[in-house]
Each structure stands twice: as C-alpha cells, then as structure tokens.
Amino acid sequence: MNALLQQFLQESREALESIGSTLLAMEREPGDHSRLGELFRLVHTLKGNSGLFDFPALTAVLHAAEDVMDAVRNDALGFSQPLADQLLDAADYVSAFLDAVESQGTPGADFQVPPRKLVEGLRSWLATPALEGANSGVALVSTQNSRLPVDLPSAVRDLLIDAINAERTAFLLDYQPAADCFFQGTDPLHQVRQLPDVLWRRIRPLEAWLPAAEIDAYACNLRFEILLLASEESLAEHFRYVADQATWWPITLASLQSVDESVDTASGSDLAGFEPLALDILSTQYQALSACSQEPWPSGQHVAIVTTLERVLASQDDVTAMAAFQDCREQSNRQNDAKPLLSWLSGAMEKAIADDTPSTGPVTTPVQGELGGRPIACQALALGVAPDQADTITPRRADETASQAPAKVLKVEQEKIDRLMNLIGEIVVAKNGLPYLAERAEEQYGQRELAREIKAQYAVVNRIAEDLQDAIMQVRMMPVSFILQRFPRLVRDITRKLDKKVNLILEGEDTEADKAMIEALADPLVHIVRNSLDHGLEAPAERLAAGKPETGTLRIRASQNADHVVISIEDDGRGIDPQKIKVKVAAKGLVEPAALEAMSDQELVNLVFLPGFSTAEQVSDLSGRGVGMDVVRSGIEKVGGHLRLASQVGQGTQLSLSLPLSMAVTQVMVIESGGQRFGIPMDQVMETVRLPDNAIHTIKHQPTAQLRGRTIPLKGLNQLLAVPLEQVRNEDDEYALMVLRSRSELVGLLIDDFYGSIDIILKPMVGILGELSGYSGTAVMGDGSILMILNPTELFA
Amino acid sequence: MSLIFKGNVAHLVDQVTVEDAETLLEWLTQQPVGKVNLKKLEHLHAANLQVLMATCPKVTAWPANPDTRAWLDAALQQS
Incomplete structure (x- = not known):
C-alpha cells in the first residue's frame, strides 16, 4: 500500500x-x-x-x-x-x-x-x-420503465436487443447538468461525448427556451438522454463528480417489450400493484415453499413461510389477495398439504409477472437480476427511515473542553513502539545482571574496588533504563476517550431500539492508560453498557411509575487512582434484586441451596459473575447472547484488573473496573516454597506475617487463622501446587503467611519464606503452558534464572 | 479563430470554446436570418450548443465529423 x-x-x-x-x-x-x-x-x-x-x-x-x-x-x-x-x-x-x-x-x-x-x-x-x-428514491425506480423513450428508432432497438442478447449491459442515462456547471469548468457535451458505445442520444432543453434576447448563454438548460452499452461501474466512474446530476437505469429485453406493448400494469391480477419488493419476497417464498412441499404439513419451515406471506400481504393493503391467501391457507391446513397454497401462489405470481413490470420474478437475463435487486435496496431505505422520533437520548459530555490534539504529531506504527518496548524491557532485565556481577567480582575475585565501580555504573544505567521505560510508557499512554467516544453512538442506537430514554454522561475522558489496557477494556465495557441499557434502565413508563425522572442516567467515569485506572459505570435503573438472583441461581442449581441461604445480599449480587448465569427474563438481541458477566470479569482479570459490583434495588447499579495503568512492568514479591522461587503480584499482597503453629485452627477441615479480628482461610502453596512437602517453619516454629486479596476476599497463603519485591517484565506463557491458569506468566531475573509468576486468584478458585 | 463571421453566416470551426458562446449568442440575436456553417466543427462547448438550440439558426452545412454530427443531430434535428 x-x-x-x-x-x-x-x-x-x-x-x-x-x-x-x-x-x-x-x-x-x-x-x-x-x-x-x-x-x-x-x-x-x-x-x-x-x-x-x-x-x-x-x-x-x-x-x-x-x-x-x-x-x-x-x-x-x-x-x-x-x-x-x-x-x-x-x-x-x-x-x-x-x-x-x-x-x-x-x-x-x-x-x-x-x-x-x-x-x-x-x-x-x-x-x-x-x-x-426515501420517497423520491422509490418513485424513481418504480417509474423506470416509463422513462424508456417510446419513439426509439427501430435500428437502435435492434442494436440494443442484439447487445443485450450478447450479455452486454445497457443503460438509459439521464444527465441534467447543473445550471451553473459552465462556471465550474464542466462541458456537459464533452462529458457525454466521452461515453463509450452510445446507441442513441437526445439533447433537449430542461425548460422551454426564453426569447433570444433574454437567454443567458451561461446558464445551462440542457438535458441529455443517452442509451448506451456500458457497465454500471464505468458510468459511476464517469459521472463521479456530478453524481447528483446523472441517473441511469438498466435496460432489459422485457422493459423494451413493455414499452412496445404499453401494457397497463394495473390490470386485475391477484398481486398486481404490489411493490417490487413484495413481489420479490413472494417469489422467494414461492421457491422456498416448492422446495419443502414434500415435507409433512405444517413443518417449521411451512409455518415460517406462511407467516412471511401473511405479513407481506398485510403490508400491501390488498384485501382480495389477502382473502385468497387465507382461503388457501385454510385448505392447506385442512388437507395437511402445502399444495393449495403453492398452487395459489404460483398462479398469482405468474399473473403478476406477466402483467407487471418485469422487475421481479424468474431471472431471464443477467441484467434483469440486477434490476430486480435495486427496488429492494430502495425499499429497505424507505423502511430504514424511521418516523420522526422524539429526543430519546441526549448524550452529554461533562467535559466539553476536552483537550485538542497537539499540533505536532508524529504517527508511528504500533509494532515499532512494541518492539521498542520489548527492547527496553530487555535492557531492564540485562541491567539487573550488573549487581550479580559486582557481587561476584567482590566475593569470587576479591575485587572490591571493581565491584564498587560496577555498582556505580549500574546506578547510572539503572536511572537511564528507568527513564527510558517511563518515556516509552508515556508514548503508549492513550486517553480513555479512545474507547469512550464510541459510547454516545452506541447508547443512542440501543436506546432508540429499546425505546428508552437515557442521558449518557461521560467524565474524565482524558484519563490516560496504556494502549493495550485501553483496548482490553473496550469489549467488556461495551458489554457492561449494553447490559445496563437492556436490563438495568427501565422503559420511560416504568420509570415514571417508580417515581423517577423519565430519562435514565448512565454515567461512565474514568479516573486515575495511584497506579490504577478506575472506570465506573453507574445507572439509576432498577438495580439487581438479590432475592431474584437467589431464586435464579437455586433454579439453575449453580450453588448449593444451603450456601445460598447463608449469603449476604452483596454476595448474592456477585453471583451474576457465575458462569452460566443470565438474569434477563428474556434473551434479547442486545445483551444476553450467552456472553455473561463471567466473561466480562475474566476479560478484565486477564489484564490484571478487577471488577466490583454494587447495586441497590430500585435505585441503580454501580460497576467499577480497576485496571493497572500499564501492563508492561509488574511489581512482584518473590517467595519460596518447596525449594522453588515464585513471584506473586504485589497488588494482591495485603500483608505478610509470621504465624505461630498454634494460631491455626481447623474449622470444617479448613485450616483458618484469626488475624486482626477476621477469620482467614489458609492454604498451603505446596498443597495447591501438588508438591508433596510440608511448608517449612522457621526456628521459632512460625509459618510464613502471605495474606492475599482474591476477588475481594482475603485468603492466607502459607509459604516457606519471603524475599523482597522486584519489578519484572511479565511474559505470558504460550502454547500448552499457557493453559496453566495457576500461573500468569514468567519473568527473567537478573541472574538469568526464570521466575514463575503465580496467579493466586486462579489458584484459589 | 474558431468563430468566423462571413456575411450572415457564422462558421464554427474546429473547437468552439465556452468564451465564444456569448459572441455567438449576440451575433445570432442581432442577425435574425443568421445562418451557421458547421462543416469543419470538431467540438463545441455545451454553452454554444444551447445557444444554437435556443435560437434555431438555419444550418448551411453539417459537421463532417460523424460523431460531432450525431450529437448535433440529437440536439437540433428533432421536433
């Protein structure tokens, strides 16, 4: 390119x-x-x-x-x-x-x-x-045949017929140059003279000529009608700059004949006067019906066809056709056979095709197929233009003065930035080798002076590497508006579809986060907003009945909190009813009834994240396509974020997503267990304590400990990883306990020993190893060894 | 010169440009019996064409170029 x-x-x-x-x-x-x-x-x-x-x-x-x-x-x-x-x-x-x-x-x-x-x-x-x-568009097409000049010389007609038989496409072109076209440097005559294979032409004034004295030579008053053999593409190309002034219609043999015979199209067939689109649908249904006529009546397909036919007929306001159709349907029902319906349809279609303009029906020439396609397009447009609807939505940006893009911008492909970041990541890892080198110089070779110099040099390299890392992070930072800006349109379209009124408020769009993070956020966010609009916010009538303003509010707010971006989505809809959830979950058997009874309201609300859960009574085409909130949560967690849901019945729902600013550098705590070192993401570590053996109590086969007035379940890392070793205790007979936060619960992890925390570049594992959900990835340590990074949330699950 | 007046006959020669349309119109309005000779005409700007269509002067000679002829026929030789 x-x-x-x-x-x-x-x-x-x-x-x-x-x-x-x-x-x-x-x-x-x-x-x-x-x-x-x-x-x-x-x-x-x-x-x-x-x-x-x-x-x-x-x-x-x-x-x-x-x-x-x-x-x-x-x-x-x-x-x-x-x-x-x-x-x-x-x-x-x-x-x-x-x-x-x-x-x-x-x-x-x-x-x-x-x-x-x-x-x-x-x-x-x-x-x-x-x-x-769309009205004029439809009219244009429906009158296309009457536009064919009746007084076409017979020689031209013969040429035309020959050409069509030779599978060339013929068009009638009507070019009406704009009155001021001469001033725009257009020479319409030159324009049309460039057309290929012109069979016939006529140039007429658009309006009758004024007396010679009053004529303005430079106000174009011409109309060109041209019959030519060309492809539609070439016509479009030829008139691309004056597309509004030129129209063309494909010509078929049948349309030629219809002009000849001057058939009155409104004769008394069953389906005469139907719109081409309707006829087209009917003919499709006819083909479908004949294809399945051998099946026992009424099969699902039959029912679908009958329903379609009924709707089409109803849309055409033709009482006689409707009555005939209903008769045949009754007969079909009585005889348990599709034949009565089929024969009526074929008869009616034949008449309609014979009588009506040949714009539909069995395709006889390639051109005709094209002709048949066009009315549908125009009709679809007519349907697509909805009647004027009231302002169902008024999205409003709280921050109207969003910062404009800076004047000087260098556009760089993302791949290059990614490469740069990888290289910087390697520098960070490589520089971590220097302290080891210094240590060796001192201990192994007794070079204390050299060791000090290496350390000094390391400090310099370290500072530069950190700056580099910081700089590349800045480059990758993008404002959250990148994904938020799609929401006004999305909300508008959905609310109109659902007939709801929603005021969308976006806040903090200039909050920045790593591009990869922002992109990871996009899909879950769309899903959440759809859920909110579909299930959360009520229809205007329901809102009024509940004493709320007719227009609902959906607020999406982004803010930065330490090294996290927090995005909260709040609506003032009907909220999530914990009792309903309870019933639903019990009915689906997703959770033990006893456990369900013991749950608090908040815990019940959190059950929407269970795989296989769907709260909506009815699956709509907006949300609830089997992609549940569990997918949203795992999507967020995959990039190291977490998700909190709160809801008050009748008042609304708040969902907050918290994501690390950047995925590139992760701070982990290095621990040891079973003779191996592991890393645990620092943002999950709540505290590290030494726990005396006698502080562990077993409740229902679950070892627990009391810590600051809370009962915390304990798990041994060796046990979780199936290492057949006891956790090592120190000389005071104390376990090393790490309290971790996992999905807003605290869990104690028993390990052998703690080490310090380090910054690492987390590389996800690939291939078969990538399926080990207990690990979030690996990192290369300064001495070249590999550190496995645990994913405690998955381990505990 | 693509527009040459000889007595009461205007000769349209070669390429007649948009600028000539004004002159042609003026001449034809002042010469009610003015005629046009199109023999050597290759192309005329549409502005000239509509002047001819509006004033309907007698054509003493049609273009020798068959394509030009066809287009002028389509404009001038009907009803």
Whole structure:
C-alpha cells in the first residue's frame, strides 16, 4: 500500500470519528452553527481527499453528504434526527469502505458502484426537504420503465436487443447538468461525448427556451438522454463528480417489450400493484415453499413461510389477495398439504409477472437480476427511515473542553513502539545482571574496588533504563476517550431500539492508560453498557411509575487512582434484586441451596459473575447472547484488573473496573516454597506475617487463622501446587503467611519464606503452558534464572 | 479563430470554446436570418450548443465529423 493511501486512510478515520461525534453533538443542539461549519469542513476535506484515488463510490457518497451538509449550513435544510441517521449511515459506509481498502488495498467488488440507496437517500433531502427521505428514491425506480423513450428508432432497438442478447449491459442515462456547471469548468457535451458505445442520444432543453434576447448563454438548460452499452461501474466512474446530476437505469429485453406493448400494469391480477419488493419476497417464498412441499404439513419451515406471506400481504393493503391467501391457507391446513397454497401462489405470481413490470420474478437475463435487486435496496431505505422520533437520548459530555490534539504529531506504527518496548524491557532485565556481577567480582575475585565501580555504573544505567521505560510508557499512554467516544453512538442506537430514554454522561475522558489496557477494556465495557441499557434502565413508563425522572442516567467515569485506572459505570435503573438472583441461581442449581441461604445480599449480587448465569427474563438481541458477566470479569482479570459490583434495588447499579495503568512492568514479591522461587503480584499482597503453629485452627477441615479480628482461610502453596512437602517453619516454629486479596476476599497463603519485591517484565506463557491458569506468566531475573509468576486468584478458585 | 463571421453566416470551426458562446449568442440575436456553417466543427462547448438550440439558426452545412454530427443531430434535428 502506498504511503499516500495509508495517510488517507489514517486521516479519513480521524475525520470519521470527528464527524460521528459532531453529528451526535448536533443532534443535541441542532442550532449550533459552529459545529455545522466544522462538520461541513470535515466532510468536504474527506471528499476532496477521496478524489485523489480511484474511489468513485466513496466520492459519490461523500459528495452527496457534502451537498446535504452545505444545505444545512445555509439553512436551506433543517437538521433533524432522520437526517442524522442518514448521515451516520453514510459515515458507516465510508468506514466499511476504508476497512475494505485497508485490508485488500483496493475497495473490492462490493464498493465499486456507489450505494444508490444511500446517495439517493441523501440527495432526496435536497430535492424535497419537507418530505420523508426515501420517497423520491422509490418513485424513481418504480417509474423506470416509463422513462424508456417510446419513439426509439427501430435500428437502435435492434442494436440494443442484439447487445443485450450478447450479455452486454445497457443503460438509459439521464444527465441534467447543473445550471451553473459552465462556471465550474464542466462541458456537459464533452462529458457525454466521452461515453463509450452510445446507441442513441437526445439533447433537449430542461425548460422551454426564453426569447433570444433574454437567454443567458451561461446558464445551462440542457438535458441529455443517452442509451448506451456500458457497465454500471464505468458510468459511476464517469459521472463521479456530478453524481447528483446523472441517473441511469438498466435496460432489459422485457422493459423494451413493455414499452412496445404499453401494457397497463394495473390490470386485475391477484398481486398486481404490489411493490417490487413484495413481489420479490413472494417469489422467494414461492421457491422456498416448492422446495419443502414434500415435507409433512405444517413443518417449521411451512409455518415460517406462511407467516412471511401473511405479513407481506398485510403490508400491501390488498384485501382480495389477502382473502385468497387465507382461503388457501385454510385448505392447506385442512388437507395437511402445502399444495393449495403453492398452487395459489404460483398462479398469482405468474399473473403478476406477466402483467407487471418485469422487475421481479424468474431471472431471464443477467441484467434483469440486477434490476430486480435495486427496488429492494430502495425499499429497505424507505423502511430504514424511521418516523420522526422524539429526543430519546441526549448524550452529554461533562467535559466539553476536552483537550485538542497537539499540533505536532508524529504517527508511528504500533509494532515499532512494541518492539521498542520489548527492547527496553530487555535492557531492564540485562541491567539487573550488573549487581550479580559486582557481587561476584567482590566475593569470587576479591575485587572490591571493581565491584564498587560496577555498582556505580549500574546506578547510572539503572536511572537511564528507568527513564527510558517511563518515556516509552508515556508514548503508549492513550486517553480513555479512545474507547469512550464510541459510547454516545452506541447508547443512542440501543436506546432508540429499546425505546428508552437515557442521558449518557461521560467524565474524565482524558484519563490516560496504556494502549493495550485501553483496548482490553473496550469489549467488556461495551458489554457492561449494553447490559445496563437492556436490563438495568427501565422503559420511560416504568420509570415514571417508580417515581423517577423519565430519562435514565448512565454515567461512565474514568479516573486515575495511584497506579490504577478506575472506570465506573453507574445507572439509576432498577438495580439487581438479590432475592431474584437467589431464586435464579437455586433454579439453575449453580450453588448449593444451603450456601445460598447463608449469603449476604452483596454476595448474592456477585453471583451474576457465575458462569452460566443470565438474569434477563428474556434473551434479547442486545445483551444476553450467552456472553455473561463471567466473561466480562475474566476479560478484565486477564489484564490484571478487577471488577466490583454494587447495586441497590430500585435505585441503580454501580460497576467499577480497576485496571493497572500499564501492563508492561509488574511489581512482584518473590517467595519460596518447596525449594522453588515464585513471584506473586504485589497488588494482591495485603500483608505478610509470621504465624505461630498454634494460631491455626481447623474449622470444617479448613485450616483458618484469626488475624486482626477476621477469620482467614489458609492454604498451603505446596498443597495447591501438588508438591508433596510440608511448608517449612522457621526456628521459632512460625509459618510464613502471605495474606492475599482474591476477588475481594482475603485468603492466607502459607509459604516457606519471603524475599523482597522486584519489578519484572511479565511474559505470558504460550502454547500448552499457557493453559496453566495457576500461573500468569514468567519473568527473567537478573541472574538469568526464570521466575514463575503465580496467579493466586486462579489458584484459589 | 474558431468563430468566423462571413456575411450572415457564422462558421464554427474546429473547437468552439465556452468564451465564444456569448459572441455567438449576440451575433445570432442581432442577425435574425443568421445562418451557421458547421462543416469543419470538431467540438463545441455545451454553452454554444444551447445557444444554437435556443435560437434555431438555419444550418448551411453539417459537421463532417460523424460523431460531432450525431450529437448535433440529437440536439437540433428533432421536433
């Protein structure tokens, strides 16, 4: 991939992000003209940049979006939610386009032709700002056949038929240059003369000519109609800069005939007058039904087909067709056979295909298939534009003055930074070898002076290495906003889908953490937010009934706490009912009933993290796809973070994620057990104590100890690791006890001896060893030996 | 010079550019019986084309270039 394209991709993605957030901001404050200007500028730049490459489809979409934004900026068009939807759709398209280009180097087959429905959807705002977006797009397609010139010379017709029979694609092109196109350096005549294989052409004035004295030679008043053989891609390419002024329709043999015969399409077939989309669905269902007609009636497939048919017919407001359909369904039900339904459907379809425009039905030519596809796209758009909805959501950023990106930025691939970090990690490990060397110089060779010099040199190297490490950490630091910025859009989309009203508040977006950490956080966070929206926050009516404001609040707050980033997600929804959890867990048999009874409310709430648990009564398509909170928790714990959940019934739920600032350097405490050294992550170590043998009491086969008024269960590390050795006691007959925090519980770990704490670069184990969950990884010590780092949480589980 | 006036006949020669459209329009408005000779015309800017379409002068000779001819036919020789 060339450097220019790479830069284009990078810049476009940044622009897209800004566009997304600006659009959402505009939805909140539609009158904000500074944002409008900004948005227009972004889209304009993006379009301009896209022109550098051979991306006609991308340019067409951006051009349409730019025109719409221009109209909004000039107050010719009001900004509304459906418009924002469409613009966001366009942004999604651009994003998908960029993805394709990035992965394959070229846009790929799907992105050669401008997405008509998108472009027309956008353009329709310009044409009829008062009307619902997609109407004109649909009208355009449904009248396509009437646009074929009836007075086509027969020679041209013959040529056309020959060409179509030879599997060439023919198009009727209607090009209406903008009135001011001459001033933009366009010569429409030149433009059309460059078209290949023109079979027929007609140039007419757009409006009747004025008397000669009043004519403005430089106001273009021309309309070009052209029949030509070309591919749709080449047309899109040819008119990419004036995509709004040129439209084209594929021509099929059937459409030619229909013009000839001037068939009245509204004759009395059962399905006449149906939308092409409906006919298309019906024909699909017909094929499906004939495929499964041998199965015993009613199979699941039959039921699905019947339901689909019924819905399609219902949507078409055709009483006679509906009645006929219901009759046949009854017959089928009585005879336990699909045949009555099948024969009705085939009869009705045949008539409809014979009578109606040939835009659907069995595919006879390749072109026709293409023609059949188009109405669906447009129709989908019509369905996609939802009726105007009230402001269901008003995301608000608490920190509006989020820091702008610095002016001078050097973009570096992440791989290079990772490599640099690995190298620095090696320096850190290598420099740890120097003290050992000094020791040897002194003890083995009696070189005290040399040992001191080595130590002095070590101090210098150590300082530089630490600075280096610090610097590389800074480079890898990213603001949390990197993942938070996707939430306004996510929350908006989900709440609209669920018909809820939610006010999203983001706080502390400029809190920084290691990039890998931020990325590890993304998926769990999305899951949590979805859960919150789906299960936590109630529908407006339910909220009002509970005496709460109609609009729920979802607050995502990021802050830094010592060497941890804490992200808390709070909602004021219905909370988690411990009793419900209890019933659910008991019903699923996930926990012993006796243990369940003994649990506090907080412990009950924490049961949502049990694998195989799902609180929702109903599995919705948003959350609850089998990915439970247990996955969220293990995802967070995998990167060394932990998760706390609190909830008050009827008041809300608070979830806080705590993650280390950086994964790179871990502080561990070195311990010994069974003659081996191990490392234990320092952030889990609560205290280290010497415990007399007689302080250990066994309760229900579980050795425990009283420590500062708390009863702590004890576990021997040798036993956990299946080492057949007793834990070693010191000369005073005391055990070495390490109190660890594991999932907010305290557990005592009996070991042989403590050593100091050291900084290590934790390398996760790979391959078969990677499946040993009791270890979180290994580290190389200064003397070259390997230290195994334990994962106490998994060990205790 | 791509636009040459000889008596009441305007000769459109070779490439007639967008700047010529004004001149052509002015001439045709002042010469109600003005005619155009397109014999040696290769291409004319669409602005000129619409001037011709609007004023409908008599064409004394059609372009020798078949492609140019086809496009001018499509614009001028109908209804």
